[in-house]
Amino acid sequence: MKLQRIKPVIRLYIPLVIFLIGSLNAMANRLLIPMDASQKNHLKAYGISFWILKNYEMEMDWLLNYRGGSFMVAYNQQFASEMTVRGVSYEVISDAAAGQILNQIAAPDVNMDAVKLQKAPRIAVYSPKSKLPWDDAVTLVLTYAEIPYDVVYDDEVLNNKLPEYDWLHLHHEDFTGQFGKFFQYKDYPWYREQKKEAEETANKYQFNTVPQMKLAVAKRIAGFVTGGGYMFAMCNATDTFDIALAADGVDIVDAMYDGTPADPAANAKLNYDNSFAFRDFKTIPYQYEIEFSDIDNQPEERGMIESNDFFSLFQFSAKWDPVPSMLTQNHQTIIKGFLGQTTAFKNKLIKPEVIILAENKNANEARYIHSTHGKGFFTFYGGHDPEDYQHRVGEEPTDLNLHPNSAGYRLILNNILFPAAKKKKLKT
Structure with missing residues (x-):
């Protein structure tokens, strides 16, 4: 009788866990590379940005005057792993949080801007x-x-x-x-x-x-x-x-x-x-x-x-x-x-x-x-x-x-x- 009571509970929790994991992944879909004092390695942060541009041909945002000139790119587990290997600090943020940052930067009364980085130079x-x-x-x-x-x-x-x-x-x-x-x-x-x-x-x-x-x-x-x-x-x-x-x-x-x-x-x-x-x-x-x-x-x-x-x-x-x-x-x-x-x-x-x-x-x-x-x-x-x-x-x-x-x-x-x-x- 005890096992029969537990099984329905497990069946209820499994979909909930799957839903929560999927929701977290959906929310966590930008990587922010801060360039203020919180960055452990400013110099290698440029290198990782260049690596992404060169090897993945993916656009990045260069956030001028935002936290020391930070970089932002779409979430990719390979990017996050490479940043960890190179000792580059990063933050995983949601699309909503990224939108708030871009809105803050776009405000006419702040000295900030977002510039698209498109292709690594030769x-x-x-x-x-x-x-x-x-x-x-x-x-x-x-x-x-x-x-x-x-x-x-x-x-x-x-x-x-x-x-x-x-x-x-x-x-x-x-x-x-x-x-x-x-x-x-x-x-x-x-x-x-x-x-x-x-x-x-x-x-x-x-x-x-x-x-x-x-x-x-x-x-x-x-x-x-x-x-x-x-x-x-x-x-x-x-x-x-x-x-x-x-x-x-x-x-x-x-x-x-x-x-x-x-x-x-x-x-x-x-x-x-x-x-x-x-x-x-x-x-x-x-x-x-x-x-x-x-x-x-x-x-x-x-x-x-x-x-x-x-x-x-x-x-x-x-x-x-x-x-x-x-x-x-x-x-x-x-x-x-x-x-x-x-x-x-x-x-x-x-x-x-x-x-x-x-x-x-x-x-x-x-x-x-x-x-x-x-x-x-x-x-x-x-x-x-x-x-x-x-x-x-x-x-x-x-x-x-x-x-x-x-x-x-x-x-x-x-x-x-x-x-x-x-x-x-x-x-x-």
């Missing part, structure tokens, strides 16, 4: 094949975030391979053809290898000098951007790129680099119409001066040390200026400074159409700038390594396992996902 990193005694912050963070990329250099650029990519990174590269102005290292094996490689490439393509070859490379890269590409540059790739373009047809290089002395009237012949970001600058051709021009703000001009070196991100209108808003998404608005061969850009030498994304007002310098060029975009970020204040030649690469929440490195990864966004017209 990424190229411009880097020499020979081993150099310094690292590259972008390749470090791409590797750490598990974002795939191809390495290209002068051969690939001169053979017109850039149109195969959407996004190109330039880092510690000297487009003036002066081998980084590291003449004091001329007897070091890495310097000799770099010089040999560049001279062989120049000869291969029938250029008389390395500066002529590097100018041709810079012009091909400029054409890539003009045609609709995305270019991101750090450290001395920023100013040497513009210097090379402005000095087209002018010898700005001293004799130990190309066999002929620099034109003493070179600065009067620079054409700033050719440059992307800077104007009215002067080159520095002297032998033992490692600076390329007066664009870079020098230590004596900056008047600061590591303990007081910070820069501030600008806050843009997410609804009206989605592009600069995407590029400045972060869980912090004050970023610790870091040095490079090119550290910062004098405000007075930046073209008026260029948007300053971050600056140090005390030093009258910009650290992070952006603009359009033709159909494409470029972003320049001063400094060498956001988590190594003064990275020296020969030092070990930064271990990003120690910096999974780096605000400085996040700015690099904003640029990685920017080309994936469905474009909205820039209003200002």
